[in-house]
Amino acid sequence: MRADARKNRDHLLAVAGTAIAEQGVDVALRDIARRADVGLATLLRHFPTREALLDALLRTGFDELTAQACALETSSTPGDALVSWLRDAVAWTTRYRGATALMAAAIQDTESALHASCVALRAAGARLLTRAQAADVARNDIDGADLFALVAMLAWLGDQPALAPRADRLFDVVSGAVLQSTTTP
Known part of the structure; x- marks a missing residue:
């Protein structure tokens, strides 16, 4: 995995961890993407x-x-x-x-x-x-x-x-x- 892709993936995981800690495992993927300041498609590219x-x-x-x-x-x-x-x-x-x-x-x-x-x-x-x-x-x-x-x-x-x-x-x-x-x- 390229360094920038790894960095983006790690950022998404960090943001998802915070969102799940606050809202639970059913938090909307769109909300996670928004918090990470990426589009939903970017999130889904890393995590389908x-x-x-x-x-x-x-x-x-x-x-x-x-x-x-x-x-x-x-x-x-x-x-x-x-x-x-x-x-x-x-x-x-x-x-x-x-x-x-x-x-x-x-x-x-x-x-x-x-x-x-x-x-x-x-x-x-x-x-x-x-x-x-x-x-x-x-x-x-x-x-x-x-x-x-x-x-x-x-x-x-x-x-x-x-x-x-x-x-x-x-x-x-x-x-x-x-x-x-x-x-x-």
Whole structure:
């Protein structure tokens, strides 16, 4: 891709990210183009469908969270790594209103453009969870699919205006429950 085309694509993604954070994943593509100061045809040349735009935007974040999980595996204690990643995954997902439903659908739909990134994200979280379980700092009765569902649940909670004020406290409750060791004293 030419440097100017890459710059335009990156600008469109940045503007789309802001628009989706403000208005949700159903924001009109025409509004995104207008905010980016380009025509709709230019936006559609880079991203021919809404799903293509959302895929590019969300995949970048999923890939960053996956890479972060890999880094945390070697730089933090198992419990700290798991909670840090979980907090960042929830915060990132909450930033893009409506992304939770897309993630939940994409993990099940092998034809979705987001499927591979969601599977990689779930696997990254599962590795952190398994590591914490092996260190006996996380409960053993949950798995990576449960952790992925918890990310979606906590992000959904933060996406609801009436419930958002409780999101941080409930994150602490849930992460505390995940980190509860199953060893009896």
